[in-house]
Amino acid sequence: MTQHDPHAPADCHFCGARATGIGVGLTSPRDKDPRWICAPCALVMEDFRRVVRMDAYELRALELVDDVAGDYCADIGKTDMADMTELERRMLWKTVWKGCGNSLRKLVRDGSAPF
Template sequence: MTQHDTHTPSDCHYCGERAIGIGVGFTSARDKDPKWICAPCSLVLEDFRRVVRMDAYELKAIELVDEIAGEYCAEIGLTDMAEMSELERRMLWKTVWKGCGTSLRKLVRSNDAPF
């Protein structure tokens, strides 16, 4: 079993995108995970700090991503994934991946309750 390298960023603690070398919550040698974050989330870090419970925000962000993905499918004129080319499917997943982070940051920044 390999040990996780806590000095190498991996996924953003907030949105799941590729993290950069900025970590939060690493206050002492006892802390195991510095909670790495991505560049876009680092810009709204103060907003994230006031959020008490992320789950509701994540669920609402998923609803928004569903709309974003539906808009993409409508743009290419396909509703059945089996009819999509490999490139179209990859672009759909890219749209969904980016949409999650963007939607989550938008919701947190809006200061509105996600429910």
């Protein structure tokens, strides 16, 4: 089993999408993970610094994603995953994945406290 290279971007520290080569958080020699971030989250980096606790934002973003996923299912006219083609299911997950990151960034950018 190989170790993860701490110098290779992986998942975005904020939204979980694929990260770019932008890393934040190395403030001392003890820091091992530069906390890689994706390009869209890099654009709202200053706003993320105001967020003390991400859990409430993530929960609110998840609620918003439920609407996005519902809209996608309505567009294809299917609500049962067993009735969806493989492509439709993959597109549903893509919609959910991107919707979560987009919703999280929107909440932070707008200053919409989810609690």
